[in-house]
Amino acid sequence: MARIGVVVFPGSNCEYDAFAAVSAVGAQAQFIWHSATDLDGVDGVILPGGFAHGDYLRPGALARFSPVMEAVADFARAGGAVLGICNGFQVLTEAGLLPGALQKNRGLTFLCQPTTLVVATTTSVLTRGATEGQELVIPINHFSGSYTCDDDTLAGLEANGQIVLRYKDNPNGSRADIAGVSNLEGNVVGLMPHPERAMSTLLGSADGRILLEGFVHAPVGAH
Amino acid sequence: MSVNYPVVVEVTLRDGIADPEGATIEKALPALGFTGVAHVRAGKSFRMEIDADDESSALAQATALAERLLSNPVIENAVARSAKGL
Numbered sequence: 001m002a003r004i005g006v007v008v009f010p011g012s013n014c015e016y017d018a019f020a021a022v023s024a025v026g027a028q029a030q031f032i033w034h035s036a037t038d039l040d041g042v043d044g045v046i047l048p049g050g051f052a053h054g055d056y057l058r059p060g061a062l063a064r065f066s067p068v069m070e071a072v073a074d075f076a077r078a079g080g081a082v083l084g085i086c087n088g089f090q091v092l093t094e095a096g097l098l099p100g101a102l103q104k105n106r107g108l109t110f111l112c113q114p115t116t117l118v119v120a121t122t123t124s125v126l127t128r129g130a131t132e133g134q135e136l137v138i139p140i141n142h143f144s145g146s147y148t149c150d151d152d153t154l155a156g157l158e159a160n161g162q163i164v165l166r167y168k169d170n171p172n173g174s175r176a177d178i179a180g181v182s183n184l185e186g187n188v189v190g191l192m193p194h195p196e197r198a199m200s201t202l203l204g205s206a207d208g209r210i211l212l213e214g215f216v217h218a219p220v221g222a223h
Numbered sequence: 224m225s226v227n228y229p230v231v232v233e234v235t236l237r238d239g240i241a242d243p244e245g246a247t248i249e250k251a252l253p254a255l256g257f258t259g260v261a262h263v264r265a266g267k268s269f270r271m272e273i274d275a276d277d278e279s280s281a282l283a284q285a286t287a288l289a290e291r292l293l294s295n296p297v298i299e300n301a302v303a304r305s306a307k308g309l
Contacts, residue, residue, distance in 0.1 A: 058295055065292075094295065101297040103236075108243050148240060148298060173241065 002216050005032040005042035007072070007088075009052035009063050014085065014196065018048040021196035025209055027216035034066040044081035044125075044216060045072055047088025049141070049194060059087060059102065059144050060094035069095055081125040082188040083215055086142055089180070089190030098181055098190045099157065100149035106173025110143045114204060115193060116168040117179050121161045124182040126189040129214030136207035138193040140171060145192040147174040147181070157181060164189055189215075225274045228281035229306035234294045235266035269293055270306060278305060 004022045008015045008031050015031060022029040032039060034052075039045060052063035063069070069091075076082045076097055084092040092098040105111060119127050119134040130136070149157070154176060157163050165180040172192075180191025195208030236242045244265035252260050269289075275281035282303050289301035 057293070061292065061295065093297070101295055103241070103298060104243055106241065106243055108247055146241075146243075150239075150297075173243070 002027040002043040003041070004029050004044045004046060004216055005039050006030070006046045006048055007032050007034060007068055008048075009034040009050070009066060009091075011052045011054050012048050012050035012087070014049035014087075014194065017194070017196045018046050018085065021199050021208065021212055022046070022216055024199055025213045025216055032068060034063070034068045036068045037071055039068075039071050039075055039080075044083070045075060047072070047082070047084040047091050048196075049086035049088060052087055052091060055087070055144075058090075058094070060090035060092075063087075063091045064095040073097060076183070076188045079185065079187050081215060083126060084188075084190035085194055085196065086140075086145070086192055089192055090144065092188065092190045097188050098183060099153050099162070100147055100175075100178075100181065102144050102192070103146045103148055104144050105142070105146050105171075111145070111171055112139070112141045113171070114139045115171055115179070117165045117193060118168055120163045120166050121182075121186075123161055124164045124186040124189050126180070126182075126191070126195075126211050126215050127164055129217075130210050134210075135168065136165075136198075136210065137205040138195055138198045138208055138211075139204070140193045141197075142172070142192055145174070146172045147176075147178040147192070149175060160184055162186075165191055165193070225276055227272045228275055228278055229270070229272050229309070230281055230285040230303055231306040231309060232269045232271070232285055232289045232293055232301055232303045233266060234269070234289065234299050234301045235264055236298055237300050240298045267293075281305075 198208030249263040285303035
């Protein structure tokens with residue numbers, strides 16, 4: 001059974017949702033406190049949503065200097081599967097593990113609603129269980145979720161298949177409708193929507209299972 | 224001899240990066256009777272005091288810490304200047 005580490009920063013608030021979602025798709029979840037300096041040999045890592053370090057300065061700006069982030073960076077460089085959800089995505093961009101940045105939503109409104117995502121590539125650790133062009137209903141819950149990057153970076157993302165998920169109807173002004181991106185190798189993925197909150201049709205959608213099942217099963221592993 | 228230098232660091236969004244906060248403020252101004260105000264950009268300002276041998280090394284330190292922590296160079300510019308008399 002794959003073991004997935006869920007990193008907990010002071011101010012994280014989606015770690016229990018991530019823990020439950022990972023367990024629901026047949027993996028063993030464990031929390032990793034942000035001051036840890038190693039990842040205890042887990043097979044994959046999730047940086048959950050919330051407000052790490054109060055989102056002071058900028059979302060993710062202080063979390064990237066938490067001790068655990070060095071271990072996460074080593075794990076990512078070695079090919080380990082890393083997933084940043086919402087605030088976790090912001091942390092990964094601040095840490096330079098993913099390109100671009102997240103800014104305040106166009107329109108300056110906090111958005112909390114279901115969105116329809118379109119799978120843009122299936123080569124990432126998050127979308128390997130999905131099909132290209134597949135539509136998934138996953139909720140968003142953010143104020144700073146507008147993805148931005150310069151022209152060269154965007155051209156690189158397009159050319160290398162690093163755009164993982166796009167919004168069908170762009171809710172926040174993200175460049176090129178980007179909802180999630182990966183690194184060049186596809187083992188590090190960040191997205192603003194919350195797949196861990198779309199695990200049951202009773203609660204609106206079970207499409208998050210398609211993503212998280214792909215992530216936890218046969219993670220690339222880096223140890 | 225090391226002296227305490229007051230420094231201010233200003234962080235603003237780089238040109239070409241959308242600034243929804245600045246745009247919203249700009250749109251609100253005419254309703255309050257402030258006309259002819261254009262190109263409003265929102266940003267952050269940080270005050271600090273830095274122990275250094277001279278002002279230029281204090282500003283160099285401020286620039287370095289602004290690039291590493293206070294700003295995200297992907298979307299923001301940071302400028303450090305003396306806060307003496309401010």
